Amino acid sequence: MANTYFSFKSFTVHQDKTAMKVCTDACLFGAWTVKHALKPETKQILDIGTGTGLLSLMLAQFTQSTIDAVEIDKNAAIQARENFDASPWKNQLFVHHQSMAEYLQEQNRKFDLIISNPPFFENQLKSSQHNRNLAMHSQEFSLNFLARAMVDLLSDDGIGAVLIPYQRTEEWRELAHREKLSLVHCCYVKQSESHPFFRSMFLLRKLKKEKKNNTTEIKEEICIKVGPDYSEVFKSILKPYYLAF
Template sequence: MANTYFSFKSFTVHQDKAAMKVCTDACLFGAWASLHALKPETKRILDIGTGTGLLSLMLAQFTTATIEAIDIDENAMLQAKENFTASPWKEQLSVYHQSLEEYMRGQHKKFDLIISNPPFFENQLKSAQHNRNLAMHSHQFSLSLLAGGMADLLSEDGIGAVLLPYQRTEEWKQVASKENLILFHTCHVKQTQDHSFFRSFFLLRKKKKEENTSGTEIQEEISIKTGLDYSPECKTILKDYYLAF
């Protein structure tokens, strides 16, 4: 049975209500996004599919921006609300029980950063647990919807940050391109140097007028572990969050 909470240096994530628990790749993504996507001018952030609220809390640790989070699962929304309220940044954080489509209706705000760890397993076998289905399967959520939402809700200089399975990298690039979103920083993640890549992190922005879509893209790789220990690069990225580092 998964632990009912996960303690970080500056906050605690309770996860007894949420179907998807705190995991290393999501933590690494949140820390990586905080490092590369947060800017001094970041004033408004949207977290799509917040789950426990993990990514919002990781960002809040290093910004004074207002952060809005949404989730289609009511239990996840309640979990995130509980975690936000117990955090040092409760005044910055808010969460809504809405799908992205519902949230976008009548929405006129633009965001300087939109972050998402979306449902993964489109058109694959569904589990018997409804909440886990909502969290892990994208039968109610597509990459096209995510890209379209980012294109609509990002400010002109805003940044989108997305975590996906590595095998969906090319699909995401094509979907993003159709929405005139340019990927400018990609990070592929593997468990160890001996494993294949299993996750990818992406930063993207809106295409400028007359801009060539084949711009320069930063590409990097991270291994989570070296032997039985976390890798030096992983420790560096997570040092401000993990109690063990």
């Protein structure tokens, strides 16, 4: 049985109401995004599919930006609000219980940073647990929709951050290119040196009309563990958050 909460150095994530629990790759993604995408000039942040609110809380620890967190599942939205209210940054965190399609219809703002750990699976076997389906599958949300939403909502110099399964890397690259999104940084993640890659993390920007896509894409790899211990790279990135480091 999964723990009902996960304690970090500066906040706690309760997860008893949500289908998707705090996981290592999501924690790595949040910390990696803070390291590479959070800027002093970042003022408006959007977290698409916030779940427990984990990524928003990781960002809030290092910024005074306003963070909008969108979540379609009612129980997850309630959980995120509770986690935000219990944190030191409750006044800058806002939960929107609605679909991204509904949120888009209401928005005229642009965001300096958009982060998303989107539903992983499309057109695959569904479980009988509805809220887990919403979190893991894409009947309500697709990578194509995410790419278009980023184009619509990113500011001219804004950064998008996305975590996807490694096997969908080329699909995401093609979608990003089609939607005029420039991939500026990618990181391939594996559990250990003997495991295959299982996650890809991307940073991207809108391709400016007056410029060709001549940005050099940074590429890196991260092993979560080396031998029985966490790798030094993983420890360094997660040190501001994990109690064990």
